[in-house]
Amino acid sequence: MRPQALSTMQWEPLEQSLSAQQRALLPTDQDIAFYRQHGWFVTPPVISDDIIEQAIAGAERYYQGERDAVLPVNEGFSDWQPRDGLDLVRNNEFVSLQSQALRQLALQPVVGAIAAKLAGTQQIRLLDDQLVYKPPQDHTAQTSVGWHADRAYWANCTSDQLLTAWIPFHDCDIDMGPLVVIDGSHQWSGLEHLRGFHRTDLTQLSAQLQQMGIDHSIKEIPLALRKGQVSFHNCWTIHGSYPNRSQRTRLAIAVHLQDAANHYRPYQNDQGQAIHMFDEQLCRTLPNGDPDFSDPSVFPKLWSEP
Template identity: 65%
Template sequence: MQTLTPRLTEAQLALLPTEEDIAFYEEHGWYISQKVIPDEVIDAAIQGSEKYYRGDRDYRLAVESGFSDWKPEDGDNIVRNNEFVSLQNQQLRLLALQPIIGAIAARLARTTQIRLLDDQLVYKPPSKKRQSAVGWHADGAYWATCSSPNLLTAWIPFHDCDETRGPLVVIDGSHKWSGLQDIRYFNQQNLTETEQKFYAPGRKITKVPMTLQKGQVSFHHRWTIHGSYSNYSTSPRLALAVHLQDAANHYRPFRNHQGKEIHIFDEVLCRKLANGDPDFSDPKVFPVLWTEASS
């Protein structure tokens, strides 16, 4: 399986977040990059997504069920959600592992290394009537066995994305709120109804759409509440969410409020440590995008 050499050019180094940008991210829980992904990489990823949707795979997972993975028989009039695509398709892998994505994430998380955690390819069909929203959620609520508080997600639209095309939307500063461990409403499309759960004294709900041009990437903290609007344009909306882990992240056992042991699918794919714990640094499943020595 081909991987990238995590090196940045001088031009790319100039695109990294400044200290002021990092402070903004730490305060607000999100950040929008300059144009950092070349058009040809995204165009190749579009071709890769079409290949993936046809059922063609460049690589096979050790376990091929138990995660979200839209197939043609599921129908065309729904939101398609396919996980772990960069472990199965070369063009999508090339996009997900861009070193510039890792370098930006490392700056924002103040870490010396960024590894892949997993990813999601999300397609929204165009419609002026059909709901294609993604419900409010915090990524961290799905990562209970990840130890680090600094995990983050890069969101990469494959085209210009304005508010009509169903962009990602974050709730500004929500990563600082408490009690987010159960914010898992990904499939609840009524954003207004779910939003009522967030009102509390001292909280201000400010929604910020990630309206990006092709080649820009948005980043959000693992506890930043986010969702996405329906696609009311005349064109499909296609994007890749790349979930990222910092150097300090490792597996930790976790039990929910009822005492039930919780696991995430990533644990099934990776090798085990000597003590039997999943190894969240397994390079076959969690390849490195960037390390401090790479700059």
């Protein structure tokens, strides 16, 4: 069956309510205070094995080229293809707009409800997502993901309460190359140009920060998670990930989330050049011509307070 255009796709609806068991797992006031002080938070297991197993099958189909919906633009974003090579980090963006199984995981209401508590907002919408695959037995550190702050890539957003949910598809210990955050770094200034996702040398962060005029002590926190757990980090939190030195493939999805107040703004870099996000090419426009970052076909709601 041929995939549908994104604009005509009728996605299976997600249940927007939480069970009593899920509500019991929402962040406490103490958890929220921790997140706001440290810039990251790890949940107990909140996602069922069934949802994750469906997502694993969906990822396999995605890598084989199967799509439920197609984007109106097919270049200008990270989109690994088999011709790029098999023994490297695979980074595919906007997968939840193309695969029903991956969408079911990325848009879990419990993920949105947790994010809403942490960000102090009544609504959470999707902003972007990334399916990231790391091959096993990397002894050259080429499967590291370099230090970066997500907000540095999102200059066209107005909010500083954006956040990311990182969801592994399996238990993920240190050897598998989990996400690593720099504790408290979301409170630092001067991170607007920290875009080192593709820099695999994780030993150079201090030098990078000094070049940017930033002088802080660095505390790395590897977020080893069990299957079903989710980590969250603030959009200004510096993070990367270690190489996968284990015997197993590492597969995870990063779900980038926006709060109710976020909207588009025009932005220029230091050279006066207009900066754009790929998201702008997917969504509808407002009467004034600005991209609509609340367009439900591209930025669906994960959660909205009743």
